[in-house]
Amino acid sequence: MKMIFGRRGIMVGIAAVLAGIFLLTSCGVNKAEVASKDQEIASLRSQLGAAQLDAKYWTQLTSIFKPVELPSMRDHKAFMTPDGVLLALHFDNTDLSKAQNLNWVAIGIPGKYTREDQERIEKQFGKGFTHFHDLMADTHGGQPGADGVWLMHIAVREFNAPWGAVQPGVDGRFMPTQPPN
Numbered sequence: 317m318k319m320i321f322g323r324r325g326i327m328v329g330i331a332a333v334l335a336g337i338f339l340l341t342s343c344g345v346n347k348a349e350v351a352s353k354d355q356e357i358a359s360l361r362s363q364l365g366a367a368q369l370d371a372k373y374w375t376q377l378t379s380i381f382k383p384v385e386l387p388s389m390r391d392h393k394a395f396m397t398p399d400g401v402l403l404a405l406h407f408d409n410t411d412l413s414k415a416q417n418l419n420w421v422a423i424g425i426p427g428k429y430t431r432e433d434q435e436r437i438e439k440q441f442g443k444g445f446t447h448f449h450d451l452m453a454d455t456h457g458g459q460p461g462a463d464g465v466w467l468m469h470i471a472v473r474e475f476n477a478p479w480g481a482v483q484p485g486v487d488g489r490f491m492p493t494q495p496p497n
Contacts, residue, residue: 386454391415392422400426402451402465408475418472420487424449424465429458431495437466444468444486448493460496 381395384402391412394404402424407415425441427433429448437445445466450458458464469490471482479489 384451386451388449388454388456394422400465402467404467406469417475419475419477419482420469420471420490422467422469424467427464427466429460429462429464429493429495431497434466434495441468442486444470444488446488446492447490448495456491457493457495 378395381397381403384392384394384396384404386394389404390410391407392404393407393412394402396402402422404422404424405418406420406422408417408419409415423441425437425445427437427448429450434445434448445468447467447469448457448464449455449467450462450464452463453459467490469487471484471487473484475482477487477490482489
């Protein structure tokens with residue numbers, strides 16, 4: 317009896333192993349596919365870790381900057397530094413939930429809407445501050461002498477804008493606002 321039970325147990329075990337192999341092979345699962353999926357999972361975990369780190373950095377970066385939300389800048393994520401410098405990400409859609417690409421990074425230096433002030437800022441910070449924005453009135457340009465920011469837009473990719481093809485780098489053609497003398 318002991319011998320029969322032992323053989324029966326062995327037979328049941330062998331049958332279970334064979335059934336498992338049959339199921340795995342009949343379902344189309346093989347070692348290479350399993351290894352590939354394991355590698356894909358590891359890659360996704362790595363991407364998630366990088367995204368979590370990016371989110372942490374973004375939270376740290378924006379924690380001391382005041383958000384700037386203006387109707388004319390719906391396609392921006394803009395922030396004011398404690399000293400009044402504007403930093404903005406300018407996307408390809410006014411509905412940010414539908415944006416697919418970042419077009420420009422913008423830097424806004426506080427100033428007045430005058431030719432002399434634009435020249436002063438470009439002398440101090442470099443050419444390319446072609447666009448003035450009056451933040452109080454939320455207008456491009458503004459009244460002569462208005463306070464606001466002179467903006468430099470730096471394209472981060474190739475794309476077409478209303479004024480033509482844009483290449484990565486300072487976009488000196490970005491919506492120029494001719495200041496009064």
